[in-house]
Structures are given as structure tokens and as C-alpha cells.
Amino acid sequence: MREYKKVTQQTVIGEEGVNLIERRVLEMGHLFHPRRIDHGIDGHIDLVEPGTRRHLNQTILVQSKAHDRSLLQESSTSFVFTCDQRDLEHWLAGNAPVIVVVSHPKKDEAWWIDVKAEFADPKTRAARRLLIDKATHAFNKDAGPTLLRLGMPVSAGLYLQPTPRTEVLDTNLLKVTSLPERLYLATAVTREYATAGQLLESTDGARPPFVLRDGLVLCFEDLRDSPLRVLCEGDVEAHDVSEWADSRDQSVRFSLHDLMTRTIQNSYPELRWHKEKKHIHFRATRDLAPRKVGKRKGTPGRTVFGPHLARDGSIGYYHHAAVTMRMRRIGRAWYCELTPDYCFTSDGKSPHRYEDRLLAGIKRLDRHPAVAGWVRTWAEFLRGTDDLFSAPKLVQFGELETVTVNAGIDDRHWGPAPLASETEASDSDSDDIAPEDGDAVESEEVADLLALFAEAEYAEESSAVAAETRPEGGRR
Numbered sequence: 356m357r358e359y360k361k362v363t364q365q366t367v368i369g370e371e372g373v374n375l376i377e378r379r380v381l382e383m384g385h386l387f388h389p390r391r392i393d394h395g396i397d398g399h400i401d402l403v404e405p406g407t408r409r410h411l412n413q414t415i416l417v418q419s420k421a422h423d424r425s426l427l428q429e430s431s432t433s434f435v436f437t438c439d440q441r442d443l444e445h446w447l448a449g450n451a452p453v454i455v456v457v458s459h460p461k462k463d464e465a466w467w468i469d470v471k472a473e474f475a476d477p478k479t480r481a482a483r484r485l486l487i488d489k490a491t492h493a494f495n496k497d498a499g500p501t502l503l504r505l506g507m508p509v510s511a512g513l514y515l516q517p518t519p520r521t522e523v524l525d526t527n528l529l530k531v532t533s534l535p536e537r538l539y540l541a542t543a544v545t546r547e548y549a550t551a552g553q554l555l556e557s558t559d560g561a562r563p564p565f566v567l568r569d570g571l572v573l574c575f576e577d578l579r580d581s582p583l584r585v586l587c588e589g590d591v592e593a594h595d596v597s598e599w600a601d602s603r604d605q606s607v608r609f610s611l612h613d614l615m616t617r618t619i620q621n622s623y624p625e626l627r628w629h630k631e632k633k634h635i636h637f638r639a640t641r642d643l644a645p646r647k648v649g650k651r652k653g654t655p656g657r658t659v660f661g662p663h664l665a666r667d668g669s670i671g672y673y674h675h676a677a678v679t680m681r682m683r684r685i686g687r688a689w690y691c692e693l694t695p696d697y698c699f700t701s702d703g704k705s706p707h708r709y710e711d712r713l714l715a716g717i718k719r720l721d722r723h724p725a726v727a728g729w730v731r732t733w734a735e736f737l738r739g740t741d742d743l744f745s746a747p748k749l750v751q752f753g754e755l756e757t758v759t760v761n762a763g764i765d766d767r768h769w770g771p772a773p774l775a776s777e778t779e780a781s782d783s784d785s786d787d788i789a790p791e792d793g794d795a796v797e798s799e800e801v802a803d804l805l806a807l808f809a810e811a812e813y814a815e816e817s818s819a820v821a822a823e824t825r826p827e828g829g830r831r
Contacts, residue, residue: 364423371460372421373397376494379465383499384408387417395445396453402506405499413506416453418446421460436468437484446470447480452505456494457487465494469505488722524758527730529737531689533751535575538594538614541587543572551586558582564621566614569606573614575749600684612682615750619680619691619737622748629677634696636677639703643673648736657732660703672707673700678733690756691737695729731755 373389380387380400389398395418402413426434436457446453447470458465466489474480545551546567555562563576565583574583578591599611620628620635625646627638637659640646650656657676665671677696682689697717699707707713738752 368421368423368460369419372419372456372458375421375458375460375463375465376417376419376456379494379496379498382496383502385499385502395442399451400502400506402503405503411506414451415502415506416446416449416451418442418453418455420455420457422458423461426457432490433486433488435484436487440483443470443474443480443483447474454502454505458494466492467494467498468492491722522760524760525727525730526756526758527693528683528685528690528756529693529734530753530756531691531750532753533747534596534615534689535749536596538573538575538596538599538611539578539591540571540573540594541578541591542589543567543570543586544588545586546570554585555582558585564614564618566610566617568610568613571610573610575614575618600689608684615682615689616680619750622750623737629698632677632696632698634677634679634698636675636696636698639673639675639700643670643703649732657728659732659736672709672713673703674698675700676729676732678729691752693730693733695726695733 376398377387377389384405385403386401387398388401390396396416397419398417400415400417402411402415403409404411427437428435434457436455438455446455453470455468455470456465457468466487468485468487473485474483479485543551545554548567551567551572560582562582563574565572565574565586567586572578572583572586574581576583577593578584578587596611599607602608620626625637626635628635637646637648639660643662645658645661647656648659659676660673662670662673675698677698679694679696681692681694683692684690697714699710699713701707734752734755738754739748
């Protein structure tokens with residue numbers, strides 16, 4: 356029986372991957388040249404200047420990684436890329452930029468990685484593993500401008516003018532629309548909040564928020580007709596808030612800032628102050644069931660407190676949406692600066708033993724859409740809605756401040772940010788991340804952190820779609 360030479364399936368997949376790269380590069384307006392001999396580089400891209408079609412004599416080396424099966428930990432939004440040690444050393448040894456294109460030729464899908472940017476530090480190089488976001492690293496026509504920037508040396512001095520546009524930039528500054536006109540103070544009988552709490556236990560009525568500072572007790576409500584009278588020694592003074600806001604005495608301004616922040620925190624029973632972290636976060640529900648805010652017609656709302664399950668079905672930890680507040684006086688107006696944060700507990704109150712590791716994990720995964728989404732969620736919650744059954748809050752908010760600029764930037768021209776490498780993971784396919792004390796935190800718990808801002812990214816995408824219908828686009 357005759358023996359015939361056969362073409363393996365892997366050879367076909369490899370050729371399809373190279374053909375897919377060539378087609379995408381041509382769509383970008385550049386040129387791709389496959390190599391006849393492959394030693395870790397499958398070809399190179401010759402960059403072409405848009406508009407003039409001038410050949411720039413700038414080259415990017417390309418390695419193709421084509422697959423007909425699912426990638427490591429692949430989902431609809433991401434996958435894990437692991438490279439061979441010899442390949443990595445070869446890519447980093449040269450003086451030309453190198454990209455790796457991972458593809459599913461059968462599905463016409465491809466994603467790219469800037470090798471020298473993503474493996475710039477020793478820890479990432481040692482791990483040789485990256486978490487790839489499919490949306491931000493799609494290898495398609497929109498990647499053309501980024502590749503052009505990647506291949507341009509600083510000495511070239513080529514300037515490509517962006518498309519003129521006007522943009523409305525969202526900020527994290529929530530405008531204060533209503534503030535008490537006067538504040539009241541008196542000499543305090545104690546400087547300690549614990550002692551003040553003991554004194555107030557014997558009083559009746561609702562206790563307004565107050566601040567103990569520099570031997571004084573301060574409040575936006577009249578201390579003479581308040582349960583706080585037990586904390587006062589001597590006469591009560593009344594002052595205009597505007598005078599304190601514009602005072603040159605830094606201690607006076609800080610006292611006002613503290614009182615405003617404390618008043619805001621105490622105006623929302625759903626929130627709890629975290630003394631160590633200096634932020635406020637949503638309290639646990641009484642039955643430890645998930646808490647959502649922002650529910651309205653057409654939107655499911657955002658989960659601001661909820662449990663997360665471990666592999667065995669037990670509660671692994673609880674997450675609390677948190678925010679750091681800072682009062683700012685800009686011009687003649689007040690703003691509350693919102694910086695989203697996260698808190699993790701084991702029972703709704705006590706810090707989780709791996710809280711720092713969980714927080715570090717979500718900070719690595721966090722991206723702009725999630726942060727922007729959380730800022731809008733906090734702004735909407737603090738702003739609240741008109742309610743006939745609730746008394747108006749002492750400090751009330753309007754909309755997030757925006758800034759209109761005449762020189763806009765097409766976000767597609769920005770290169771991808773360096774990806775978060777799985778530096779805690781070993782080179783094997785183990786799913787465990789081992790802390791220093793020898794115990795194991797399941798990687799499923801870390802992966803579950805994505806749920807904390809998946810809703811935020813969805814909300815941000817919905818806002819972006821709505822913004823496209825306006826004459827002026829918006830971004831934060």
C-alpha cells in the first residue's frame with residue numbers, strides 16, 4: 356500500500372491564521388509580508404501613512420497563534436494568553452516592536468498583544484501569562500491607528516492631526532445645589548466621640564450629625580434646641596457658612612469640610628462609615644440578601660451589596676460598593692469629589708481575611724467603563740429622588756459636572772493599556788492562588804470579582820450609545 360504525504364490540520368489552521376492577519380492589515384491600510392522561514396516571527400507589517408498613502412519605512416514584527424479550539428479560560432469577553440519562554444526571550448531580544456496575533460480563523464476572530472509593552476516588567480515576564488480583554492484588543496480595522504503609533508519612533512517627528520471634534524467630558528465632581536446657610540458651634544465637654552456617644556444615650560429625639568474638632572462641637576442644626584446640647588459647654592454661636600468656606604484659616608475650612616462630609620454620611624441610613632479605610636460603603640441587609648440601587652423601568656439596577664459563593668457552595672465573601680468623598684470649593688460653588696472603592700467582609704461587618712488580596716484583584720481588573728459606571732451610580736444615589744414622605748436632606752446634590760473642550764480625541768486612536776498579568780498564578784494550569792500563610796484563595800473567587808463591575812460596564816456602554824445620538828459626544 357502506498358504511503359502519501361499529508362497536510363496536517365494544524366498546518367491548515369496556521370495558514371488560515373496568517374491569511375486572516377494579512378486581510379485585516381490590508382483593511383487597516385498597511386501592508387503585511389509573510390516570511391518564508393519561520394523562526395518565531397511569521398511576518399512583518401509595513402506601515403503606511405493615512406491620507407497620503409506614503410510608505411513610512413517603519414516595521415512591526417508579527418507572530419501568529421491560530422487555534423481551532425477554545426483558548427485557555429476563554430469566555431465571551433476574555434481569555435488567558437500564555438507564551439513559551441523561548442518565544443518570549445526571542446521577541447524581547449530584537450529592537451523592532453513585536454505583536455502576537457491570537458486568532459480563531461474559522462470564526463474570523465483575532466486579537467493582538469503588544470509584547471514589549473505587556474511584558475515590560477520582570478514579574479510579568481516571569482509569569483508569561485496575560486488576561487486578554489477581547490473588546491479592547493480586537494485585531495481589526497480600528498487597530499490601524501494604534502499600530503501606526505506603535506511603529507513610530509520619537510525621532511521621526513511625524514504629526515498626524517486628529518479628526519476635529521468637540522467633546523463633553525464627564526468629571527467625578529458632584530455639584531452641591533443646597534447647603535445650610537448657617538452652622539452652630541460651642542465649646543465641647545469632650546473631645547472623644549465615644550464619650551459623646553455615652554452622653555447622648557440619655558437624651559431623647561433624633562441626633563443630628565455633628566463634628567468634634569479643636570475642642571468644639573459643630574452642627575448645621577441649632578445646638579440650643581437639640582439633643583446635642585448635652586455636649587455643649589457655655590454659649591452657642593451661629594456663623595455664616597459662606598464666611599467659613601472663604602476663610603483663609605485652613606483649620607476653619609477643614610472643620611467645615613468635616614461637618615459637610617459627616618452630614619452627608621449620616622443622611623443615608625443605607626451607608627456606613629469605615630474608619631480605617633476612610634470611605635463609606637453600603638451596609639449589609641438584615642438577611643444578607645443582595646441590595647440593589649437605581650432600579651427603574653428598563654434597567655435592573657446595580658448590586659451594591661451581595662454575597663459571593665465559594666466552590667463548595669458556601670458564602671466565600673460579601674462585597675460592598677464603597678466611595679471616598681472629598682469636598683472641594685471651586686469658584687463660588689461646592690462639589691463632592693467621588694472616588695469609587697470596594698469593601699469585602701466575611702459576614703457583612705467583619706473584614707474578610709483575604710480582603711487585601713481581593714481588593715488588589717479587582718484593582719487589576721478594573722477598567723474605565725467600570726469606574727465611570729460606579730461614579731454615575733453613586734451620583735444618582737446621593738442625588739436621590741423627590742419623595743413626599745421624606746424630609747429634604749441638609750446637603751443636596753445636582754448633576755455631575757461636565758467640561759466642554761474644543762479639541763476632542765477619537766478614543767480608538769489610544770493604544771491599549773498594559774494588561775493585568777496573572778502574577779499570582781503559577782506556570783501550570785492550577786486554579787489556586789496561594790497566599791503567604793499557605794492557605795488557598797480559589798481563583799474562582801478572584802474571577803468572580805468581574806461581577807462587581809460587569810453591570811457598570813454595561814451601564815457605561817448604554818450611556819455611550821445614548822451619547823452618540825447627541826450633537827456632542829461625552830466621555831469621562
